[in-house]
Amino acid sequence: AQSVTQPDIHITVSEGASLELRCNYSYGATPYLFWYVQSPGQGLQLLLKYFSGDTLVQGIKGFEAEFKRSQSSFNLRKPSVHWSDAAEYFCAVGGTRGKLTFGTGTRLTIIP
Amino acid sequence: GAGVSQSPSNKVTEKGKDVELRCDPISGHTALYWYRQRLGQGLEFLIYFQGNSAPDKSGLPSDRFSAERTGESVSTLTIQRTQQEDSAVYLCASSLSRIGMNTEAFFGQGTRLTVV
Numbered sequence: 001a002q003s004v005t006q007p008d009i010h011i012t013v014s015e016g017a018s019l020e021l022r023c024n025y026s027y028g029a030t031p032y033l034f035w036y037v038q039s040p041g042q043g044l045q046l047l048l049k050y051f052s053g054d055t056l057v058q059g060i061k062g063f064e065a066e067f068k069r070s071q072s073s074f075n076l077r078k079p080s081v082h083w084s085d086a087a088e089y090f091c092a093v094g095g096t097r098g099k100l101t102f103g104t105g106t107r108l109t110i111i112p
Numbered sequence: 113g114a115g116v117s118q119s120p121s122n123k124v125t126e127k128g129k130d131v132e133l134r135c136d137p138i139s140g141h142t143a144l145y146w147y148r149q150r151l152g153q154g155l156e157f158l159i160y161f162q163g164n165s166a167p168d169k170s171g172l173p174s175d176r177f178s179a180e181r182t183g184e185s186v187s188t189l190t191i192q193r194t195q196q197e198d199s200a201v202y203l204c205a206s207s208l209s210r211i212g213m214n215t216e217a218f219f220g221q222g223t224r225l226t227v228v
Contacts, residue, residue, distance in 0.1 A: 043222065
């Protein structure tokens with residue numbers, strides 16, 4: 001069965017600092033990987049996705065993620081966070097059967 | 113439509129009553145998903161529809177939960193004999209085709225269900 005683990009429930013970083021949110025997945029074949037962001041009172045917005053090809057993918061709002069098959073990871077990074085990045089971040093894995101499974105999320109707090 | 117539309121946006125119901133939640137996917141999207149998000153929790157998969165294939169119901173938590181979808185249009189999620197633990201935001205998403213064919217899922221704003 002496919003699954004996603006986001007080991008960090010809550011992360012606090014200073015504005016302007018770099019960010020890395022961890023995501024590990026379990027899937028028997030090549031996964032399709034996604035990062036979504038959920039701001040307070042808002043719906044989920046797609047940040048970036050990986051289907052195949054280049055393992056470093058760029059997304060919106062200056063985010064990027066790197067697919068590492070050997071580590072079953074798809075960590076999200078941003079070189080310099082802004083106060084508006086405070087939100088809940090969800091990693092998700094999809095398989096060839098179409099089912100999309102989410103992790104439990106990481107809540108990001110930004111301090112001035 | 114322009115996006116995934118869910119109704120109602122909020123629903124308060126008494127314990128033991130049945131509720132119906134509606135999702136209108138983006139026009140032309142063949143795949144449709146339902147998720148449950150309890151307060152402060154992640155997204156819990158409930159059910160997935162893909163075209164005319166049999167739905168993946170593996171996430172439905174009990175036989176009180178059921179969902180239908182007619183063709184590639186609207187879907188309804190029904191919860192019978194609601195319990196307080198059913199209180200959550202129910203999210204619907206749709207995608208152009210099966211995830212993985214260079215498609216992504218688009219989410220609605222959700223229905224906040226409160227069982228009192």
